Amino acid sequence: MNADAKELASSFDLEKLTPEFYDNPYPTYRALRENEPVKRLRNGTVFLTRYDDLVTTYKNTKSFSSDKKREFAPKYGDTPLYEHHTTSLVFNDPPSHTRVRRLIMGALSPRAIAGMEGDLIKLIDGLLDAIAAKGACELIEDFAASIPIEVIGNLLDVPHEERGPLRNWSLAILGALEPVVSPDVAARGNSAVTDFLAYLETLVARRRQKPGNAERDVLTRLIEGEENGERLTEKELLHNCIFLLNAGHETTTNLIGNGLVALDRNPDQKQRLIDNPGLIKTAVEEMLRYESSNQLGNRMTTEKVEIGGVMLDAGTSVTLCIGAANRDPAQFPDPERFDIARTPNRHLAFATGA
Incomplete structure (x- = not known):
């Protein structure tokens, strides 16, 4: 078994993932964690799987950069995808990241978030009623x-009749973030960015002419919001509206889908939650740990730096395997067990920022 694990770790190639890996990546993650926790891939990328190494990388923003211009330039060229991803909050370093994040978080007022609760309850009740009427459903x-599409649509006050394309635009843009991108996938992603920007330009122009309730309308707050005399530029505004949808769409969809599957596969935990609905908060945290919505993160070294006992040169691409770190036995007792009451649960589903 040990020899098999070593072979599994040795042969791992992020650019040639198998159907078996997609079905269940955790044996591979374990093999890497135990045998090659700082794995050098054929393309020069370093792949990290230990919890402590990910935390160290996330916290060392001086040596490990989120800026993706160097990585994305050869991947996308001078295209809408390149402009979008290099403008988005998540792929920038301080001070730009700090300024944009402050302006966006300032727009997400507690009243705006609380005001969505009633509509969200109605939405979920309606979806469940439709499923009950059909007698079956396709979970996703x-x-x-x-x-998430409806929640973000409500947040930005996108008219219901205009929400049809949002999900496909989001999927096309996110699909182009895969390690290997075909020309067709890139073309769909670029087209989606172009169409999404055109729609947002129209939506923002309408909102400027007729602002919404600034206490509840996040788009109006993003347009009018100011911190220390600064506002979002038009480019930052448009691309980070796309980012809000993309960030909330895929991760939330995955959380709901993965969480419900985990409950179905662990009937004891499902019954435990039914009997004790007060466990819902720790249950959601465990869903995020057990099947992380986002499996991978990326950084680029800005200087020579050591991680996990391995010295990396400046300019090294680093992939952080969140899914592996969230099942690291050095951090989580009995990590392969789905436990809806697990505490503490310092998972890395949101890196170290949440």
């Missing part, structure tokens, strides 16, 4: 994917 299409 009929339930999980519908929720």
